Amino acid sequence: xxxxxxxxxxxxxxxxxxxxxxxxxxxxxxxxxxxxxxxxxxxxxxxxxxxxxxxxxxxxxxxxxxxxxxxxxxxxxxxxxxxxxxxxxxxxxxxxxxxxxxxxxxxxxxxxxxxxxxxxxxxxxxxxxxxxxxxxxxxxxxxxxxxxxxxxxxxxxxxxxxxxxxxxxxxxxxxxxxxxxxxxxxxxxxxxxxxxxxxxxxxxxxxxxxxxxxxxxxxxxxxxxxxxxxxxxxxxxxxxxxxxxxxxxxxxxxxxxxxxxxxxxxxxxxxxxxxxxxxxxxxxxxxxxxxxxxxxxxxxxxxxxxxxxxxxxxxxxxxxxxxxxxxxxxxxxxxxxxxxxxxxxxxxxxxxxxxxxxxxxxxxxxxxxxxxxxxxxxxxxxxxxxxxxxxxxxxxxxxxxxxxxxxxxxxxxxxxxxxxxxxxxxxxxxxxxxxxxxxxxxxxxxxxxxxxxxxxxxxxxxxxxxxxxxxxxxxxxxxxxxxxxxxxx
Amino acid sequence: xxxxxxxxxxxxxxxxxxxxxxxxxxxxxxxxxxxxxxxxxxxxxxxxxxxxxxxxxxxxxxxxxxxxxxxxxxxxxxxxxxxxxxxxxxxxxxxxxxxxxxxxxxxxxxxxxxxxxxxxxxxxxxxxxxxxxxxxxxxxxxxxxxxxxxxxxxxxxxxxxxxxxxxxxxxxxxxxxxxxxxxxxxxxxxxxxxxxxxxxxxxxxxxxxxxxxxxxxxxxxxxxxxxxxxxxxxxxxxxxxxxxxxxxxxxxxxxxxxxx
Numbered sequence: 107x108x109x110x111x112x113x114x115x116x117x118x119x120x121x122x123x124x125x126x127x128x129x130x131x132x133x134x135x136x137x138x139x140x141x142x143x144x145x146x147x148x149x150x151x152x153x154x155x156x157x158x159x160x161x162x163x164x165x166x167x168x169x170x171x172x173x174x175x176x177x178x179x180x181x182x183x184x185x186x187x188x189x190x191x192x193x194x195x196x197x198x199x200x201x202x203x204x205x206x207x208x209x210x211x212x213x214x215x216x217x218x219x220x221x222x223x224x225x226x227x228x229x230x231x232x233x234x235x236x237x238x239x240x241x242x243x244x245x246x247x248x249x250x251x252x253x254x255x256x257x258x259x260x261x262x263x264x265x266x267x268x269x270x271x272x273x274x275x276x277x278x279x280x281x282x283x284x285x286x287x288x289x290x291x292x293x294x295x296x297x298x299x300x301x302x303x304x305x306x307x308x309x310x311x312x313x314x315x316x317x318x319x320x321x322x323x324x325x326x327x328x329x330x331x332x333x334x335x336x337x338x339x340x341x342x343x344x345x346x347x348x349x350x351x352x353x354x355x356x357x358x359x360x361x362x363x364x365x366x367x368x369x370x371x372x373x374x375x376x377x378x379x380x381x382x383x384x385x386x387x388x389x390x391x392x393x394x395x396x397x398x399x400x401x402x403x404x405x406x407x408x409x410x411x412x413x414x415x416x417x418x419x420x421x422x423x424x425x426x427x428x429x430x431x432x433x434x435x436x437x438x439x440x441x442x443x444x445x446x447x448x449x450x451x452x453x454x455x456x457x458x459x460x461x462x463x464x465x466x467x468x469x470x471x472x473x474x475x476x477x478x479x480x481x482x483x484x485x486x487x488x489x490x491x492x493x494x495x496x497x498x499x500x501x502x503x504x505x506x507x508x509x510x511x512x513x514x515x516x517x518x519x520x521x522x523x524x525x526x527x528x529x530x531x532x533x534x535x536x537x538x539x540x541x542x543x544x545x546x547x548x549x550x551x552x553x554x555x556x557x558x559x560x561x562x563x564x565x566x567x568x569x570x571x572x573x574x575x576x577x578x579x580x581x582x583x584x585x586x587x588x589x590x591x592x593x594x595x
Numbered sequence: 596x597x598x599x600x601x602x603x604x605x606x607x608x609x610x611x612x613x614x615x616x617x618x619x620x621x622x623x624x625x626x627x628x629x630x631x632x633x634x635x636x637x638x639x640x641x642x643x644x645x646x647x648x649x650x651x652x653x654x655x656x657x658x659x660x661x662x663x664x665x666x667x668x669x670x671x672x673x674x675x676x677x678x679x680x681x682x683x684x685x686x687x688x689x690x691x692x693x694x695x696x697x698x699x700x701x702x703x704x705x706x707x708x709x710x711x712x713x714x715x716x717x718x719x720x721x722x723x724x725x726x727x728x729x730x731x732x733x734x735x736x737x738x739x740x741x742x743x744x745x746x747x748x749x750x751x752x753x754x755x756x757x758x759x760x761x762x763x764x765x766x767x768x769x770x771x772x773x774x775x776x777x778x779x780x781x782x783x784x785x786x787x788x789x790x791x792x793x794x795x796x797x798x799x800x801x802x803x804x805x806x807x808x809x810x811x812x813x814x815x816x817x818x819x820x821x822x823x824x825x826x827x828x829x830x831x832x833x834x835x836x837x838x839x840x841x842x843x844x845x846x847x848x849x850x851x852x853x854x855x
Binding site: 263264267393394395426427523564566577578579580581592593594 | 612643645646673674677681696698699700701720722741751770776781782783784785786
């Protein structure tokens, strides 16, 4: 199978026009019906071809005047929306070919010989109307190559990841398949594009990160567009420098280092919490809310108990709150947790929960169906690892030392740490002051000057009898001795 | 006042996505310099961490551009500016958490930022997580921030030595960060005078795990950092040192040096 490796293609210039010329071997035949059919299909993104005969063979000539080849165009930055518009246009071209009973694998899918019109904002492809099956494009490879060469301003990393995984999956399937072009159709691509556009994330946050730049490659620094970051109406003048961003030594810029490498390895999402049913089957809680009910997975139910009529459509949800898992009942017939393993009456009203925290090995019942919850050390974050098993995890473990102090004070001179286990707090080493919660607040702290003449907080003198709201990292001094206050959380 | 600044970032040997974000901003108001530098190290899922860190950096930048100038014009004191910054950061934290609920994906990020206000003669360091601020002088290098990590808690309590901590498997466990479903988390703030001809270096934890304080000092001390290009080259060489020592995490560092 010849995937355009031996194609005779060249670009020529004549007067003000540019042409792509495809030379066929003498024995190949042009499908004249297809050629005729494609004469006026520019609106569908198919270049018009002219057939010329030459002594040593045939030539198909495509007029590509005023078009930019995609390999060059995608080097310039483009928004993620524009990029997927390209993909979408390509999908429509594939669909057109298929609906016209023309094999899609005769589309000339090569970044150097695919084109874009800046004026019409359309992509154009040459179609090879040949009867010989020697020339077959690998569309998945073409999409994959474009994905990795395009300079995209990423506004939704989730979508980009999904698309990359989609292409990698198709490539893997292709490798195993004898016929590369049967693994992928315009319908597949259409469904995928539809799925990712309907699962658009909250625009609030992604709009705000739309100025994320994608670096050219692994080793280059991030390009930062500094010219648009400043307005003189806010500051008297702004320090600017040239956007010599390759070295990253300009003074100003906001950069987000989002960098994609070519990767052939899959990544697996493993949750650090999961539930098991009575048969031991595991359901990983890799997202929240994690829903259990009688409805199906297509209706946002993660564990479906479709054969139990007493289970509500949306029976219960496992949610994450303040770093801990909770199960919330949403049902008619109840969700139950018994604190006593020997409880013979598990399904009594006193065991019915509205919202209950899930600890490691908690057994809960969806109506009468038992599940056991497992959690590794109360972690609140998902674990990501690649197939090599190398953990790339970042965990938040706010429960670490939860039974310990709530705050501490560091004596700046001696380095000694004084732990605060309860409030209000007084200590002989810090005489004449008291630390307590700010009135009507549990996440704010005040230092009260009980009887000190020389108390100052962050350089501000605090009179005896007065209080001052302090923050984590706040320094205060009593005479010549200074201290720093830290909140543990 | 002149500013030397540089940054370098790399996604590391293993990861496909760089979840670190950073910013360096400098402005002049009525002849006085105002400088913001910040790094964020996103956590968790491939795109979630990147989104979280980029979002926080983006919003801190906007606060610097849109809110801070008015406060400075109204002669706000350093404590008021800190309070305003804290309020803003907590609002961003809540938005991250709300977004997590909607998207069903938990996301979080560390955040370490330095704000230098020359008209007041002070700098504010805002910090949560295990990214760091180093203050580097020719004769001394110190870590200004306190890691909010399980390992650091144990070091501080004397349960673990720093040497033993190097090989600890719990190195990536934080006790607090922005987002990740956490509420009412206290961020650390340090208000201090800033120093001229001193290098302030902010970095994510990937930058410091495989290199020593001496190696940092040798390449980044003020007498060596004489211009932007050398600053960038030296950050790059330290990054490459990390990579050669098989650092797998994202690696990001930036530095600023004020010169009279």
